[in-house]
Every structure is written in structure tokens, then in C-alpha cells.
Amino acid sequence: MREDLNQGLIDFLKASPTPFHATLSLAQRLEAAGYQRLDERDAWRIEPGGLYYVTRNDSSLIAIRQGRRPALDGGIRLVGAHTDSPCLRVKPNPELYKQGFWQLGVEVYGGALLAPWFDRDLSLAGRVTYRAAGKVESQLVDFQAPLAVIPNLAIHLNREANLGWAINAQNELPPILAQLASGERRDFRELLAEQLGREHGISADAVLDYELSFYDTQAAAVIGLEQDFIAGARLDNLLSCYAGLQALLDADGEESCVLVCTDHEEVGSCSACGADGPFLEQVLRRLLPEGDAFARTVQRSLLISADNAHGVHPNYAEKHDANHGPKLNAGPVIKVNGNQRYATNSETAGFFRHLCLENEVPVQSFVTRSDMGCGSTIGPITSSQLGVRTVDIGLPTFAMHSIRELAGSHDLAHLVKVLSAFYASRDLP
The missing domain is CATH 3.40.630.10 (Zn peptidases)
Structure with a gap:
């Protein structure tokens, strides 16, 4: 049992x-x-x-x-x-472009421990509200695949890291989704419309809004030498x-x-x-x-x-x-x-x-x-x-x-x- x-x-x-x-x-x-x-x-x-x-x-x-x-x-x-x-929620106008990388702005939901979010394989899921054939509908989406990461700064560039440092949620938490060619831009709502088509066969006229969160793709597991623990x-x-x-x-x-x-x-x-x-x-x-x-x-x-x-x-x-x-x-x-x-x-x-x-x-x-x-x-x-x-x-x-x-x-x-x-x-x- x-x-x-x-x-x-x-x-x-x-x-x-x-x-x-x-x-x-x-x-x-x-x-x-x-x-x-x-x-x-x-x-x-x-x-x-x-x-x-x-x-x-x-x-x-x-x-x-x-x-x-x-x-x-x-x-x-x-x-x-x-x-x-607690998690990281995607902001309404999230697109960020820095040093040739496409990132998404996030806000912290709840009292999250922030340090463990770095260097994890992240995916994205939640609810999307869209218009199709003149009607406003909502559907759940789950990308499942790892599509983002928040890389840590190397210790060589942050010698105080192991002494503890305050994480700035605005500047340090936006996940990286892709590396882009010079001048290239991506539309996050277009990405969501494509996911609606892949996951549900929905052809959306427009993605109107969403409530989406990043999550760790590593599955929960029973672990320990004697299988004493559940991690997840x-x-x-x-x-x-x-x-x-x-x-x-x-x-x-x-x-x-x-x-x-x-x-x-x-x-x-x-x-x-x-x-x-x-x-x-x-x-x-x-x-x-x-x-x-x-x-x-x-x-x-x-x-x-x-x-x-x-x-x-x-x-x-x-x-x-x-x-x-x-x-x-x-x-x-x-x-x-x-x-x-x-x-x-x-x-x-x-x-x-x-x-x-x-x-x-x-x-x-x-x-x-x-x-x-x-x-x-x-x-x-x-x-x-x-x-x-x-x-x-x-x-x-x-x-x-x-x-x-x-x-x-x-x-x-x-x-x-x-x-x-x-x-x-x-x-x-």
C-alpha cells in the first residue's frame, strides 16, 4: 500500500x-x-x-x-x-532582450526560496485565455519540455556567493528561453498560440491573456539509501x-x-x-x-x-x-x-x-x-x-x-x- x-x-x-x-x-x-x-x-x-x-x-x-x-x-x-x-509567474508584457538572449520577466508568487530556482531545467504551464471564431475561451497548457533556465553567476565573478547574497527578483530571476540573431524578436503570445495548436488542436485568432508559471521538470522520486524519502x-x-x-x-x-x-x-x-x-x-x-x-x-x-x-x-x-x-x-x-x-x-x-x-x-x-x-x-x-x-x-x-x-x-x-x-x-x- x-x-x-x-x-x-x-x-x-x-x-x-x-x-x-x-x-x-x-x-x-x-x-x-x-x-x-x-x-x-x-x-x-x-x-x-x-x-x-x-x-x-x-x-x-x-x-x-x-x-x-x-x-x-x-x-x-x-x-x-x-x-x-510558491513559484515564478510570467508577467503580462514579459519579453526581455539582453545580450542576444530572449528572456521573460517574472514575478515571485508567494514566499519562495529563490536560490534553488537557479540552474534548473524549467518548463511552463498554466491557463491561457484566447479568442477563436469570435468566442472567448480558456484552456490549460503545459509545455512539459525544458524550455528555460536561470543560470547562476560563476563564483569567479561573485566571490561572495557562498557567504550569502540578496537575490534581486527583478534583475536576477528572468529565465532565458533562447539565443537570438542580431535584431531578432519573438512574440510570447504567438508562442502560446502555437502551443494551443500543438496540445489541443486549437486555432486561436488571438491570445488575450494568461496565468502561467515556470516549474522544475525533474520528476518527483522516492530517494535515499533505504528509500526513506520523497523528493519533489x-x-x-x-x-x-x-x-x-x-x-x-x-x-x-x-x-x-x-x-x-x-x-x-x-x-x-x-x-x-x-x-x-x-x-x-x-x-x-x-x-x-x-x-x-x-x-x-x-x-x-x-x-x-x-x-x-x-x-x-x-x-x-x-x-x-x-x-x-x-x-x-x-x-x-x-x-x-x-x-x-x-x-x-x-x-x-x-x-x-x-x-x-x-x-x-x-x-x-x-x-x-x-x-x-x-x-x-x-x-x-x-x-x-x-x-x-x-x-x-x-x-x-x-x-x-x-x-x-x-x-x-x-x-x-x-x-x-x-x-x-x-x-x-x-x-x-
């Missing part, structure tokens, strides 16, 4: 270079399992025991297993994660999306279960399809009774916010509180913060710990050092938006927000097991 799950994650990561592709990949897997797509613009007819999903902006998804037991009696079991990861891009937080999906697909139809995978977490979640927007509440209000019954159902529900945790790094162990250094391959981590950067409280943490103990899943705790700032997740945002009780958890990870992150190869199976138990749990606290 562990090997199958890890390979499934690797395949999912390869198919999901952007939030748009991740959402499409989730939708395809749900449809293969019998889930029916809902359109927010249509009236919905929801049946007990029904399987449904809905997307917004092509980059966020909510999947619903409508329980045979009324949600007002048993509450809803929600698992939340996010589809986006976007583990934060597609790992949790995949674990939540697998747990949902394993669930039976007795209890109401929801998987929420939203975009824009890395930039604050404040969007129409982000956790700080109305997406989840609007969907739930269409599934549940109105008024008093809706509030009562929410209060009987519980959200597990699943987002990666900081594993204790052997070279930087001092960055952790000595009593709260999560180990890779030692199970999911309950994340706690007294200042509400995480939404965990003693009741929700106790329930999650109980689930782990009952299902023989190892469990750990994380609290950041008292002299360091703490990151956050969709947990506090969703909890404050919806009023639902929440526990923040995640799998230990190294190099979070790097172009290539590292997690334990045993931990995915641990997380799927406990999330499956959560979806099947009869009684919530």
Missing part, C-alpha cells in the same frame, strides 16, 4: 504543475470514481449518498460525499488543503490534497464528508476561490438546511486543516523548540500556536490524537520557538469564516517553499490512514 500511495503521489505531482492542473487532476480522479460535477450557475439536486464536486476559477475544488445519515444529526467531516505553491516540487501542499483525495475515495456513504482544496493560500487566501473567500460557505449553504439548522450543523462538524509541517533538520536543529521537533517518517504533526496562527485547540487536538491512537498511526506535536514568528494555514481562516471547529495538522517536510521539497516516504500512508478513519468516524467531539 505504501509504495502504491507514493507512486500515486508522484504521478499526481507530475500531472499538476499549476493549481489549474492540480484541480483538473483531482476532478478527473473523482469522476473516475463516480463523482458528478456540479455547476455553480445551475440548480442543484443533491441526493443522500450522492457523490459530487464543484470547481471555481479552475483552481479550487470542493468534493462532497453526501451521507445517508443527515448532516444535522452527525455533522460534516471536512478536510482542507490548498492547490497553490509542490509537496506543500499537493501532498495533503492527494492524501485527502485518497481518504475520500475510501470513505463509505454513511457520514457526510467534504474535501476542500483551495487556491491562493500562499498569498493570504483572500480571493473568490481562496479560503478567505465565500466558496466553501456558499457550497455548504446549498447542501445543508437553511437558517438555524445550518448553524447547528456547522457546530456539529469538524475540519482537519492539512498542510505541511516543518520537520527538524539535522543541520539546523536549533531552529526548533527542543521538545517540539517533528521527525520525518514519524507520523502527522498536530500544529499548535497560542496566537491563533493555527486553529487547533485542546478538544480538536485531543480528537485527532485519539484517531491516531485508535488506528495505530504515530502522531507528533509542533510549536514554533518562542523567539521566532509562526506561519499560518487555511485553518484559522476557514474556522473564522465558517465557525467550524478545526485542528491544524501536516506531514513533516524539509526545504518548504523550495523548488524541490523533501518528505518521509512512510508518512503519506500514515496520513491517508488517519484521514480515512476521520471520514468514517461515527461520532465527532
Whole structure:
């Protein structure tokens, strides 16, 4: 089972270079399992025991297993994660020409570790909006092949490189796509129109706009002398999306279960399809009774916010509180913060710990050092938006927000097991 799950994650990561592709990949897997797509613009007819999903902006998804037991009696079991990861996004007018090279201007999306982006084989993917036969349409593209690179400056010309230096995102990050003859120019939108034709057989009159990101073409892999680790891009937080999906697909139809995978977490979640927007509440209000019954159902529900945790790094162990250094391959981590950067409280943490103990899943705790700032997740945002009780958890990870992150190869199976138990749990606290 562990090997199958890890390979499934690797395949999912390869198919999901952007939030748009991740959402499409989730939708395809749900449809293969019998889930029916809902359109927010249509009236919905929801049946007990029904399987449904809905997307917004092509980059966020909510999947619903409508329980045979009324949600007002048993509450809803929600698992939340996010589809986006820090990356380099192409600017609207990106063409740059320097020293005979064609480059594209980029902006940094989210809190990316920038140094690992140098000297990687990069490709390009995302959503393109175009006009064809008088209609405005959108389509996903993925060049797949390595077509760009951000070369480092040689140490001979930057003797201070190993002492650390500030990377100027404006000047040092534009990737190189090609070397051009003197006076030659390229049109980036023409390149996108050609890709639409190659990938989808679309003959576009004009490329109107796009949301495109560079990504590393090196595939994720299980690595290590004893195959102890998974290395790959976007583990934060597609790992949790995949674990939540697998747990949902394993669930039976007795209890109401929801998987929420939203975009824009890395930039604050404040969007129409982000956790700080109305997406989840609007969907739930269409599934549940109105008024008093809706509030009562929410209060009987519980959200597990699943987002990666900081594993204790052997070279930087001092960055952790000595009593709260999560180990890779030692199970999911309950994340706690007294200042509400995480939404965990003693009741929700106790329930999650109980689930782990009952299902023989190892469990750990994380609290950041008292002299360091703490990151956050969709947990506090969703909890404050919806009023639902929440526990923040995640799998230990190294190099979070790097172009290539590292997690334990045993931990995915641990997380799927406990999330499956959560979806099947009869009684919530």
C-alpha cells in the first residue's frame, strides 16, 4: 500500500504543475470514481449518498460525499488543503532582450526560496485565455519540455556567493528561453498560440491573456539509501490534497464528508476561490438546511486543516523548540500556536490524537520557538469564516517553499490512514 500511495503521489505531482492542473487532476480522479460535477450557475439536486464536486476559477475544488445519515444529526467531516505553491509567474508584457538572449520577466508568487530556482531545467504551464471564431475561451497548457533556465553567476565573478547574497527578483530571476540573431524578436503570445495548436488542436485568432508559471521538470522520486524519502516540487501542499483525495475515495456513504482544496493560500487566501473567500460557505449553504439548522450543523462538524509541517533538520536543529521537533517518517504533526496562527485547540487536538491512537498511526506535536514568528494555514481562516471547529495538522517536510521539497516516504500512508478513519468516524467531539 505504501509504495502504491507514493507512486500515486508522484504521478499526481507530475500531472499538476499549476493549481489549474492540480484541480483538473483531482476532478478527473473523482469522476473516475463516480463523482458528478456540479455547476455553480445551475440548480442543484443533491441526493443522500450522492457523490459530487464543484470547481471555481479552475483552481479550487470542493468534493462532497453526501451521507445517508443527515448532516444535522452527525455533522460534516471536512478536510482542507490548498492547490497553490510558491513559484515564478510570467508577467503580462514579459519579453526581455539582453545580450542576444530572449528572456521573460517574472514575478515571485508567494514566499519562495529563490536560490534553488537557479540552474534548473524549467518548463511552463498554466491557463491561457484566447479568442477563436469570435468566442472567448480558456484552456490549460503545459509545455512539459525544458524550455528555460536561470543560470547562476560563476563564483569567479561573485566571490561572495557562498557567504550569502540578496537575490534581486527583478534583475536576477528572468529565465532565458533562447539565443537570438542580431535584431531578432519573438512574440510570447504567438508562442502560446502555437502551443494551443500543438496540445489541443486549437486555432486561436488571438491570445488575450494568461496565468502561467515556470516549474522544475525533474520528476518527483522516492530517494535515499533505504528509500526513506520523497523528493519533489509542490509537496506543500499537493501532498495533503492527494492524501485527502485518497481518504475520500475510501470513505463509505454513511457520514457526510467534504474535501476542500483551495487556491491562493500562499498569498493570504483572500480571493473568490481562496479560503478567505465565500466558496466553501456558499457550497455548504446549498447542501445543508437553511437558517438555524445550518448553524447547528456547522457546530456539529469538524475540519482537519492539512498542510505541511516543518520537520527538524539535522543541520539546523536549533531552529526548533527542543521538545517540539517533528521527525520525518514519524507520523502527522498536530500544529499548535497560542496566537491563533493555527486553529487547533485542546478538544480538536485531543480528537485527532485519539484517531491516531485508535488506528495505530504515530502522531507528533509542533510549536514554533518562542523567539521566532509562526506561519499560518487555511485553518484559522476557514474556522473564522465558517465557525467550524478545526485542528491544524501536516506531514513533516524539509526545504518548504523550495523548488524541490523533501518528505518521509512512510508518512503519506500514515496520513491517508488517519484521514480515512476521520471520514468514517461515527461520532465527532
